[in-house]
Amino acid sequence: MDPYEKVKNTLTEIQSITPPFIPADAEVMTVRVEYPPGDPGVPPHRHPGGPCFGYILEGEMVFEVQGEPPRVVKAGEAFWEPGGDAIHYQDANNRTDSPLRFVVTMLMAPGQPMLVFLDDDELQQSGWVRRSPA
Template identity: 70%
Template sequence: MPEQTTRSTAWQTALTTLQDVAPPFIPAGAHGMTVVIEYPPGDPGAPPHRHSGPAFGYVLEGEMLFELEGEPPRVLRAGEAFWEPGGDVIHYQDGNNRADVALRFTVTMLFAPDQPMFTLVDEAELAQRRDRRAHAGTEES
């Protein structure tokens, strides 16, 4: 008599939605890249930058100080998801909010094949767009 295979039912309840967003656009011919970024305690993170397409992330460990153009800075903790629309929007902060633990997060980015996935924003442009930056105090998420 053949062995009976036991099928798992865990898949029926295994999915947890972390975020559900509609990106404003996906660049034609987009490529996807998933990366893990790790900052030591207290590190300010990447300088102001933008991505050519949307980016979706998840904090694995620690706390991130996250700020996008037009939004006040907020703290994201391990287990929280984030996204940014890409395109013309400046990503001001992604630094480690804690001085005592490392920050580790993953990001999946969609970007146009003829454009870099990451572009630094220079001081002149930051000055031109200063009115688009929300200067409210840090908010808890």
């Protein structure tokens, strides 16, 4: 079999994104995240060093990034966030009867933290209120 034909027949594109920026000399980190049933995820935060790309391995995530309504991302689906100043409001487990497991690959500017939590004043100024997906 032609190797190009094999590649064509074995790959499934899950998402194709043009990120708003990729930091010069970016470092790449891939992490696995696991939340128990009903877990609200981490508090609202930013990824100042660059964009993040994720894939749900198991379960369902309530995913909400600034400027977009919350949505449910299910096992086998991908998500991304632009990083920088964009606020990542939710990454909660949408299910109370099963765990959530996902992987995230982050492109980060050298010396930047993986994530930075919002303080109470900044969160209040953003006007965000936790909502369920439509």
